[in-house]
Amino acid sequence: MDSIKISTAQNIDISYEIAGLGERIAARCIDLGIFLVLGVIAMILIGAASYSMSSNAAMVVFFIFLAIFVFYDLVCELTMDGQSLGKKVLKVRVISLDGGQPTLSQYLLRWLFRTIDFGIPFGWGVVAIISVIATKNHQRLGDILGKTTLIKTTPRTQFTNTAFSFSLPETYEAQFKAVLHLNDREVELIHEVLTSYYQTGNAELIYAMAAKTKEHIVVSIPAGMNELQFLETVLKDYKHLTSMVNV
Numbered sequence: 001m002d003s004i005k006i007s008t009a010q011n012i013d014i015s016y017e018i019a020g021l022g023e024r025i026a027a028r029c030i031d032l033g034i035f036l037v038l039g040v041i042a043m044i045l046i047g048a049a050s051y052s053m054s055s056n057a058a059m060v061v062f063f064i065f066l067a068i069f070v071f072y073d074l075v076c077e078l079t080m081d082g083q084s085l086g087k088k089v090l091k092v093r094v095i096s097l098d099g100g101q102p103t104l105s106q107y108l109l110r111w112l113f114r115t116i117d118f119g120i121p122f123g124w125g126v127v128a129i130i131s132v133i134a135t136k137n138h139q140r141l142g143d144i145l146g147k148t149t150l151i152k153t154t155p156r157t158q159f160t161n162t163a164f165s166f167s168l169p170e171t172y173e174a175q176f177k178a179v180l181h182l183n184d185r186e187v188e189l190i191h192e193v194l195t196s197y198y199q200t201g202n203a204e205l206i207y208a209m210a211a212k213t214k215e216h217i218v219v220s221i222p223a224g225m226n227e228l229q230f231l232e233t234v235l236k237d238y239k240h241l242t243s244m245v246n247v
Contacts, residue, residue, distance in 0.1 A: 002017070002018045002136065002137065002138065003016060003017050003018060004016055004018055004095070004097065004099065004137065004149065004151060016095075016151040016152065016153075017151065017152045018137055018138050018149055018150065018151055018152075019090075019092040019138065019149075019150035019151060019152050020132075020138055021129065021132045021133060021138065023090050023092050023150065023152070024092075024128075024132060024138075024140075024150060026086070026090050027084065027086035027087045027089070027090040027092060028086060029086070030085065030086030030089050030090070031072070031073075031084050031085060031086035034085060034086075035068075035069055035072075038065060038068065039065065042061055042062065042064075042065040045058075045061045046058045046061050046062060049061060072084065073110075073111055073114065074107060074108070074111040077094055077102075077107050077110070077111075078104070078107055081093060081101075082094035082095060082101070082102060087150070091152060091153045092150045092151065092152055092153060093150065093151065093153055094107070094110065094148050094149075094150055095148065095149065095150070095151050096147060096148055097137065097147045097148065097149060098147075102146070102148050105146075106146040106147060106148050107146070108146075109142055109145045109146035110142040110143060110146045110148060111142070112142070113140075113141050113142035113145060113146075114142060116141055116142075117131070117140045117141050117142055127140070127141060128140040128141070131143075131144065137149040138150070168236060168239065168240055172236070172240050174236075174237040174240050174241050175222075175233055175237060176217065176219050176233065176234060176237050177237070177241065178217040178218060178219050179217060179234050179237045179238045179241060180238075180241055180242070181216070181217050182213075182216070182217065182234075182238060186216075187234075187235065187238050189209075190209060190213065190231055190234060190235060191235060193205050193206065193209040193231070194206075194228075194231055194232065194235070197228070203228075206227045206228050206231065207227055209227075209231060210227035210228075210230050210231055211227075213230075213231065213234060214230070217234075
């Protein structure tokens with residue numbers, strides 16, 4: 001699967017899987033389903049207003065629905081970290097190709113070119129389908145111009161199920177009690193780096209992550225322990241110490 005590298009706050013590059021055409025279509029269908037429900041509600045309200053001879057109220061309802069339809073994607077992505085409700089359900093989000101959060105101008109470009117990408121208001125345009133299939137980063141035209149794409153927010157390996165899937169002996173003693181200064185996301189990042197190393201053999205990831213970790217928790221790597229063993233020990237210590245705290 002195609003992936004994109006995102007630089008974390010610790011200056012470690014982690015690869016995330018790029019969302020494909022299927023996720024995009026499914027997310028769009030959910031959003032259109034929401035519009036369908038809102039449209040039915042709007043029609044009922046317009047009908048009720050017209051029946052009561054209040055044409056002004058009917059026009060207000062119509063323009064409110066129109067505004068929601070036109071600005072829905074832009075407002076959602078700006079306020080929901082690159083997600084609409086459909087994207088949130090599918091666990092995908094918009095991200096800049098440089099790995100950072102998209103800027104306002106990037107979101108605007110995505111939004112402005114929706115008409116070309118999607119064609120008719122409630123359809124999925126041929127332009128978007130061809131573009132997503134043909135481009136390396138599965139981008140529609142708005143993404144290409146805005147230099148954005150969609151990534152899957154679900155980690156390749158679930159932290160709660162995999163990072164702590166190993167068992168420790170009852171006599172285990174933690175070597176680095178300072179690991180309690182780490183939070184779950186930081187430990188998840190260490191696990192991601194280890195997983196990436198096991199798959200690719202890229203030792204630079206290990207060296208960089210080990211350096212950042214020991215600096216963060218203010219410890220030194222003991223003699224006879226290499227960086228890989230250090231990170232593996234950090235995971236074990238974190239599991240052991242947090243399990244004791246939660247007992």
